Structure formats: C-alpha cells, structure tokens
Amino acid sequence: MISASPVSARNVPPDHRSVLIVDDSAVARSMIARMVDASDRYAVAGSVANVDAAFAFLMRARVDVILLDLEMPGVSGLTALPDLITAGRGAKILVVSASTPDGASATVQALALGAADTLVKPGAQTTSSRFAELLSERLDRLFDPPALVVPRGAGAAVEPKxxxxxxxxxxxxxxxxxxxxxxxxxxxxxxxxxxxxxxxxxxxxxxxxxxxxxxxxxxxxxxxxxxxxxxxxxxxxxxxxxxxxxxxxxxxxxxxxxxxxxxxxxxxxxxxxxxxxxxxxxxxxxxxxxxxxxxxxxxxxxxxxxxxxxxxxxxxxxxxxxxxxxxxxxxxxxxxxxxxxxxxxxxxxxxxxxxxxxxxxxxxxxx
Incomplete structure (x- = not known):
C-alpha cells in the first residue's frame, strides 16, 4: 500500500515518468497505483486523499503527471485545478473521475481549466484490465505524439526540432x-x-x-x-x-x-x-x-x-x-x-x- 503522506515521495526509476494520485477513495488510489506501477514507463511518486495534501506534496516534490479526481470532500478537484497546474510546475493533469463521461459538463470545464485529458473511472461495465489499457493509452498520448508527417506537395519533409x-x-x-x-x-x-x-x-x-x-x-x-x-x-x-x-x-x-x-x-x-x-x-x-x-x-x-x-x-x-x-x-x-x-x-x-x-x-x- 502506498503511503498517503503529503510530504513523502517515493523514488521513481530514472527512465520512468513520475505520477501523483489525488483521490479521496483509498480503494481507487490503491487500484490506480497498481496499474501505474505495473507499467514499464510510469511509477507512482505519491498518493494523497485531498487537494490540500496534493499542494503540500507538490511543494516538496515534482512529478510529470497528476491523476486527479474531481469529487472530493473540501475543495473539489475542479475548483483546485488551475492552482494545481501552477503548483505542478509543468506536470500534466489527467482527470480520472466518475464525473467525466461523454457529454458531461464537468469534462468540458476541466479541459477548459487546463486539464490535459479526462478518463472515466471504471464502472460496472468496465473491467479493471480495460481501464488499465485506457489509462496507459491516455498517459502515453500526453508524452508521445505520433511522428509528424509533411503533406504531399508541401515541400521537403523536415522533422521539426x-x-x-x-x-x-x-x-x-x-x-x-x-x-x-x-x-x-x-x-x-x-x-x-x-x-x-x-x-x-x-x-x-x-x-x-x-x-x-x-x-x-x-x-x-x-x-x-x-x-x-x-x-x-x-x-x-x-x-x-x-x-x-x-x-x-x-x-x-x-x-x-x-x-x-x-x-x-x-x-x-x-x-x-x-x-x-x-x-x-x-x-x-x-x-x-x-x-x-x-x-x-x-x-x-x-x-x-x-x-x-x-x-x-x-x-x-x-x-x-x-x-x-x-x-x-x-x-x-x-x-x-x-x-x-x-x-x-x-x-x-x-x-x-x-x-x-x-x-x-x-x-x-x-x-
């Protein structure tokens, strides 16, 4: 079980991207952490139960990704999102919440406030293996866009730096x-x-x-x-x-x-x-x-x-x-x-x- 301490960060392998999980559900934190740590590209640096703990954690450590729930006691993830972007110092925020199904206004609000992407928490119709695949896919596409292709007739193919x-x-x-x-x-x-x-x-x-x-x-x-x-x-x-x-x-x-x-x-x-x-x-x-x-x-x-x-x-x-x-x-x-x-x-x-x-x-x- 990963500690929910807001100030203690786990060591992340140098070839992995670091992840902070922010979710008030201990079950959800544990499930998501197992999925992240099972990958060969990402590792959990910390896991906290609320927004205040997330801010405290980010004052002491930097991460590449913040997995953020929206519905939490106290300050909601949606309310805190702009400040978390600032506190994250370049971390990309992936909202993982039951409040973000297709068509939900919370999804559009989260994206407008600066979330990089959203993912719906698994429900009765989603298996844990399928959710793990979706989570990995969302994380990968934040960091590895497809190779750039110059349209035919647009001149010499130049891969931009x-x-x-x-x-x-x-x-x-x-x-x-x-x-x-x-x-x-x-x-x-x-x-x-x-x-x-x-x-x-x-x-x-x-x-x-x-x-x-x-x-x-x-x-x-x-x-x-x-x-x-x-x-x-x-x-x-x-x-x-x-x-x-x-x-x-x-x-x-x-x-x-x-x-x-x-x-x-x-x-x-x-x-x-x-x-x-x-x-x-x-x-x-x-x-x-x-x-x-x-x-x-x-x-x-x-x-x-x-x-x-x-x-x-x-x-x-x-x-x-x-x-x-x-x-x-x-x-x-x-x-x-x-x-x-x-x-x-x-x-x-x-x-x-x-x-x-x-x-x-x-x-x-x-x-």
Missing part, C-alpha cells in the same frame, strides 16, 4: 493584410488554449470565428455554451446551410466536417462526412481548405495544441491562397503534434502562446 519552432514577431503574422474570418483547429489541450485565446478578444471584435475541435458529438452543446461564456459572444453548433454572421462563434459538430461555401451575399456552412487523410472526424483540413477558397488572403487560420497532423494540409492551402497561419508554441502546448506538423510545412508565420494569439487577433487592422 521542438526548440527550433519559429518564434516570429507578431508583425510577421499580421503582415499579409486584414482578415474577415478566423478559423481555429484544436485537439488535445485545445480547449484550455481556446479559453486563453478567446478571453483576449474585446466585445467589439466582430469577425466570425469558426472552430473545429476534436470532440465527440455528445460534448458539443456543453462545449458551445462554454465558448459563449469565454468569448463573450453567441456560439452555435454548426448546422447545414447555417449563415456565417459577424460577432458569432460556430463550432463543428462532432460527427461532420465543417466547410464554408460562398453565397451571393456572404457565406454559409456545409456539413460533410467524407473520409479525409488525417482520419479525423471532424477534421480541420476541410475547414481550412474551404476558407482558403472563399476568403483567400482575408482569412486567418490558427492551429492549437493537439495530437497528429490534422490541419497541416489545410494550412498549406490557406497559405497558398494568401491567408495567414499561426500555430501555438511548444512551451504552451499540451501536445505539439498538430502545431508542429503545421510548422513543418513551412507556411506558419508565427508560433506563440494562445493568449498572445488572442491579443494579435484583437489588434488586427480594421478592414
């Missing part, structure tokens, strides 16, 4: 002119990044914002409601033929790609479910490709934190049409897969944290 992402000045990102639409693609870690970005936009910002976030359909109503609060403007889940209007946010549904088509008096959304190269549904690429066709040089594309390479092909299309592409930087990304893949194409004008991207958008020249 994480330290070499171009921290271009904001003037470089805004130098291709004004823009009439903002299109944002995001995945793992993207909800928190979106929250930081949208908070920087003033109420007077009027360009429409299109967002493709990799989430299941069941999350979308909660996600849209959260974005409306964060962005201080209406947010709709896209429907077929929906008009694109100033001052509003539109998010792709979880089961269709979102494209833009030109109308005689503006633009509208079309929903498709075609297979795309990235394998994602919804995918960022069709959104970027279509805004390149409709808006050309007056479009701004943004690639936020996420696994894989979705958005990189569309980023090339957008650049070729004269638009501007910005990517989230390495340091602020939970997973620098999608932003890194976009950078590898050579079409990204700047990499920066999401709050800086928001300020850049807010300061854009007026059309």
């Amino acid at each position: 994480l330290s070499a992402a171009p921290p271009c000045p904001t003037s470089a990102a805004s130098g291709r002119g004004t823009f009439d639409v903002v299109a944002i693609g995001a995945s793992t870690g993207g909800i928190h990044a979106l929250s930081l970005l949208l908070r920087e936009l003033p109420a007077s910002f009027s360009a429409p914002i299109l967002i493709t976030q990799h989430l299941p359909t069941t999350f979308m109503s909660h996600f849209a409601a959260q974005l409306a609060v964060l962005g201080g403007r209406p947010c709709d889940v896209a429907t077929d033929y929906m008009r694109i209007r100033p001052g509003r946010i539109v998010v792709a549904p979880g089961d269709h790609h979102m494209k833009v088509v030109a109308l005689t008096d503006g633009a509208a959304i079309r929903l498709i479910d075609d297979t795309v190269a990235s394998g994602c549904l919804p995918s960022i690429d069709p959104m970027f490709d279509s805004i390149a066709e409709v808006f050309g040089a007056r479009a701004l594309g943004i690639v936020l934190s996420g696994m894989g390479r979705d958005g990189s092909t569309g980023a090339v299309s957008l650049h070729r049409a004269g638009g501007t592409v910005i990517a989230q930087d390495v340091a602020s990304s939970v997973v620098w897969g999608m932003p890194g893949a976009a950078v590898a194409t050579g079409v990204v004008s700047a990499t920066m944290p999401p709050d800086a991207i928001g300020r850049l958008i807010a300061a854009r020249p007026k059309p």
Whole structure:
C-alpha cells in the first residue's frame, strides 16, 4: 500500500515518468497505483486523499503527471485545478473521475481549466484490465505524439526540432493584410488554449470565428455554451446551410466536417462526412481548405495544441491562397503534434502562446 503522506515521495526509476494520485477513495488510489506501477514507463511518486495534501506534496516534490479526481470532500478537484497546474510546475493533469463521461459538463470545464485529458473511472461495465489499457493509452498520448508527417506537395519533409519552432514577431503574422474570418483547429489541450485565446478578444471584435475541435458529438452543446461564456459572444453548433454572421462563434459538430461555401451575399456552412487523410472526424483540413477558397488572403487560420497532423494540409492551402497561419508554441502546448506538423510545412508565420494569439487577433487592422 502506498503511503498517503503529503510530504513523502517515493523514488521513481530514472527512465520512468513520475505520477501523483489525488483521490479521496483509498480503494481507487490503491487500484490506480497498481496499474501505474505495473507499467514499464510510469511509477507512482505519491498518493494523497485531498487537494490540500496534493499542494503540500507538490511543494516538496515534482512529478510529470497528476491523476486527479474531481469529487472530493473540501475543495473539489475542479475548483483546485488551475492552482494545481501552477503548483505542478509543468506536470500534466489527467482527470480520472466518475464525473467525466461523454457529454458531461464537468469534462468540458476541466479541459477548459487546463486539464490535459479526462478518463472515466471504471464502472460496472468496465473491467479493471480495460481501464488499465485506457489509462496507459491516455498517459502515453500526453508524452508521445505520433511522428509528424509533411503533406504531399508541401515541400521537403523536415522533422521539426521542438526548440527550433519559429518564434516570429507578431508583425510577421499580421503582415499579409486584414482578415474577415478566423478559423481555429484544436485537439488535445485545445480547449484550455481556446479559453486563453478567446478571453483576449474585446466585445467589439466582430469577425466570425469558426472552430473545429476534436470532440465527440455528445460534448458539443456543453462545449458551445462554454465558448459563449469565454468569448463573450453567441456560439452555435454548426448546422447545414447555417449563415456565417459577424460577432458569432460556430463550432463543428462532432460527427461532420465543417466547410464554408460562398453565397451571393456572404457565406454559409456545409456539413460533410467524407473520409479525409488525417482520419479525423471532424477534421480541420476541410475547414481550412474551404476558407482558403472563399476568403483567400482575408482569412486567418490558427492551429492549437493537439495530437497528429490534422490541419497541416489545410494550412498549406490557406497559405497558398494568401491567408495567414499561426500555430501555438511548444512551451504552451499540451501536445505539439498538430502545431508542429503545421510548422513543418513551412507556411506558419508565427508560433506563440494562445493568449498572445488572442491579443494579435484583437489588434488586427480594421478592414
């Protein structure tokens, strides 16, 4: 049994990533600890029963991952999440809770507050072996994004070095002119990044914002409601033929790609479910490709934190049409897969944290 002492940390093998478990259930702590320690990549550094003990532990030791329950006596995990991110000094937080099934508002809130990912505690329908597999999968994808692939026709294949992402000045990102639409693609870690970005936009910002976030359909109503609060403007889940209007946010549904088509008096959304190269549904690429066709040089594309390479092909299309592409930087990304893949194409004008991207958008020249 692992000690619940808030100040005593176990030694972790140098080739393992260290884990802190925060859960008020002794049974859950013991079960999760056995699963973590059974792996050849992770080891439990500590196990505590509440948020106060977690803070005390983190004052004395550093870990790579915090496995956090949400429903605990005293201060809840959700309430403490932002402060735990600070106390964790770079630790990634994986929420492991019965409160985070598909569609739960707590899931979207946790991700918006900075959790790297969520996992539902095992119930009657989930075996312990299946939960162990899911836990290992969630942990692995936080640290080992797939290899970056440069889209065909985008130039020489260059594997980007994480330290070499171009921290271009904001003037470089805004130098291709004004823009009439903002299109944002995001995945793992993207909800928190979106929250930081949208908070920087003033109420007077009027360009429409299109967002493709990799989430299941069941999350979308909660996600849209959260974005409306964060962005201080209406947010709709896209429907077929929906008009694109100033001052509003539109998010792709979880089961269709979102494209833009030109109308005689503006633009509208079309929903498709075609297979795309990235394998994602919804995918960022069709959104970027279509805004390149409709808006050309007056479009701004943004690639936020996420696994894989979705958005990189569309980023090339957008650049070729004269638009501007910005990517989230390495340091602020939970997973620098999608932003890194976009950078590898050579079409990204700047990499920066999401709050800086928001300020850049807010300061854009007026059309």
